[in-house]
Amino acid sequence: MTRSSDTLSATELGVPVFAARPVALVGVVVGAVLTALSGRYGYHRDELYFLVAGRHLDWGYVDQPPLTPFIARLSTTIFGDTVMGLRVLSTLSTVATVIVVALIAREFGSDRRGQVLAAVCAAVSGFVLGVGHMVSTATYDLLAWMLIGLLAVRLLRTRDGRWWLALGLTAGIALENKYLVVLPIGALLLSLLIVGPRSVLRSWWLLAGMAVAGLIALPNVLWQFQHDWPQLTVAGGISEDDGTENRIMFVPLQLVQLSPFLVPVWIAGFRRIWRSLPWARSVALAYPVLCVVVLAVGGKSYYALPLLLVLVAAGAEPTLRWVDRHRRQAAAGLILTAVTSAVFTLPVLPASAADAVIPVNKEQGEQIGWPEFAAAVAGAWEQIPASERSTATIFTGNYGEAGALVRYGPSHGLPMPYSAHMSFWQWDRPPDTNTGPVLLVEIERTPIFESHFRDCTQVGTVDSIVSNDEDGTALVLCSGPAEPWSMVWPKIRRFY
Known part of the structure; x- marks a missing residue:
C-alpha cells in the first residue's frame, strides 16, 4: 500500500x-x-x-x-x-x-x-x-x-x-x-x-x-x-x-x-x-x-x-x-x-526546584508540601488548651486542605477537619456541641468569612518550600462560632 x-x-x-x-x-x-x-x-x-x-x-x-x-x-x-x-x-x-x-x-x-x-x-x-x-x-x-x-x-x-x-x-x-x-x-x-x-x-x-x-x-x-x-x-x-x-x-x-x-x-x-x-x-x-x-x-x-x-x-x-x-x-x-x-x-x-516550572504548570506545586502543611496546622492546634480541644473545631477553606488533614492529620493527633467547600459541605458539619475554639485555615484572611466566628487572631502561617496556593496560608484561631454550627453552616457554603 x-x-x-x-x-x-x-x-x-x-x-x-x-x-x-x-x-x-x-x-x-x-x-x-x-x-x-x-x-x-x-x-x-x-x-x-x-x-x-x-x-x-x-x-x-x-x-x-x-x-x-x-x-x-x-x-x-x-x-x-x-x-x-x-x-x-x-x-x-x-x-x-x-x-x-x-x-x-x-x-x-x-x-x-x-x-x-x-x-x-x-x-x-x-x-x-x-x-x-x-x-x-x-x-x-x-x-x-x-x-x-x-x-x-x-x-x-x-x-x-x-x-x-x-x-x-x-x-x-x-x-x-x-x-x-x-x-x-x-x-x-x-x-x-x-x-x-x-x-x-x-x-x-x-x-x-x-x-x-x-x-x-x-x-x-x-x-x-x-x-x-x-x-x-x-x-x-x-x-x-x-x-x-x-x-x-x-x-x-x-x-x-x-x-x-x-x-x-x-x-x-x-x-x-x-x-x-x-x-x-x-x-x-x-x-x-x-x-x-x-x-x-x-x-x-x-x-x-x-x-x-x-x-x-x-x-x-x-x-x-x-x-x-x-x-x-x-x-x-x-x-x-x-x-x-x-x-x-x-x-x-527536585521538589525544591519546582518553582522553575510552576509559573507554566501550577499543578506541579499542588503536589508538594502537604505533610508539612498538616504539621503547621498541628502546631496551631497545640495552642488550644488541652481542656478545650474536645469541643474545638478545625475548619478549612477548601477541599484540598481538608483532604490533606484527613490524610495526614491523624499522625499529628488532629481531629477530622470540616470544610464548606464542594462536597465536604454535604458530607458532615460540626455538631452544635462544638462551642469551643475554631482553628480556621485560610489561604487569604477574609473578614466577611471570619465574621461568623468570635475573636479571631492569626496564630501561624504555612510556609511552603514552593510557591503554591498554600504558601502563606493563614492559621487563624477564633474563640468559637458566633452562632450554633447548624445556623452557620448554610451561610458559609462554597461552590468554587
Whole structure:
C-alpha cells in the first residue's frame, strides 16, 4: 500500500494492519516512566479530595459525577493506599490513550510507521503526560474523548450506523465522569450538518446511541436534579471567575499545552483531512467549532485539546514524508519534545526546584508540601488548651486542605477537619456541641468569612518550600462560632 492511496485504502479497501507490537511498546515505555515517577512528589490537592470522596461513594457530587472517585477507591483498594497505588489505573488509562491515538491514525489510513509516529507524538505531549501522571477527571476524560474520536472516524469511514451504539455507550460512561464529553459530540454533530456526510445522521442507530448514553448517565442526572443542580452552580462560578483569563490565554495555551513542537503535526493533520479525506472533514471542522464554543462560555483551554490529538493522528502520515528527508531534525525534535514535556509536567526536578516550572504548570506545586502543611496546622492546634480541644473545631477553606488533614492529620493527633467547600459541605458539619475554639485555615484572611466566628487572631502561617496556593496560608484561631454550627453552616457554603 502506498501513501498516495490513503483515501482509497481508508474508504474502500479497509484499513492497514494494526502495528500492535511497536505501538504497545510505546505504551509500555510511557507506563514505565509514569510508574517510576508516580510517587516522587506527593498527592495533588484534587487527589486528596478524590480519596475522601471515594469513602462517600454516591451517584454524584457537588462538582462532578461519580466515576473518578470510584476509580480512586478501586485503585487504592487493589494496589495499596499510597500515592503510587492511587495512580496505577491512571497510568493504565494513559497507556490506553496512546494506543487509541495510534488506532485513530490507522483509521485515517496510516501504515505501520504512521501509527507508531502517532503513538510517539501522543506519548511525548505535555498534556497527555500531565493528566496521566495524576488522578483527575481529565485523565479518564481524555481516554473517553479518544475512544469517541476513534468510533466517530470509523463511523464516517464505514458509514455503518451501528457505530452510533458504541459511541452512545462510550459517551454514557464518560458522562459519569465529566459532562464535558457533550462538547466534542456536539461539535461533531454540528460539523456533520455543515460539511456532511449528513447521511450518517439519518439513522435509527443515532437515536439508539443517544438512548444508551442517556440511560447510563441517568443516575447522576437524577442525583443532580435531587440536589438542585449544584454542578451548574460550580460551572457558572468558574466561568465568572476565570472566563476572561481563559479567553485571553486560550490560543497561546492551545499551542503550548500539547507541545509547540507538535503544532506542525496537527496542522498537517487538518490539511490532510480537508484536502485528501473528504469523508472525514467533519472531524477536522469539529476542532475549530469546539474552540468557538469554549471561548464563548469562557471554558478552560484544555477543554479543546483532546481533539488536537485526533488531528495529530491524522497528521502522522504526511509528517513521515518530512521525517524521511530530515531524520536528524525529527529525532532531535522528538527528544526535545519529550524532555520539555517531562520537565514541565512530571516530577523530574527536585521538589525544591519546582518553582522553575510552576509559573507554566501550577499543578506541579499542588503536589508538594502537604505533610508539612498538616504539621503547621498541628502546631496551631497545640495552642488550644488541652481542656478545650474536645469541643474545638478545625475548619478549612477548601477541599484540598481538608483532604490533606484527613490524610495526614491523624499522625499529628488532629481531629477530622470540616470544610464548606464542594462536597465536604454535604458530607458532615460540626455538631452544635462544638462551642469551643475554631482553628480556621485560610489561604487569604477574609473578614466577611471570619465574621461568623468570635475573636479571631492569626496564630501561624504555612510556609511552603514552593510557591503554591498554600504558601502563606493563614492559621487563624477564633474563640468559637458566633452562632450554633447548624445556623452557620448554610451561610458559609462554597461552590468554587
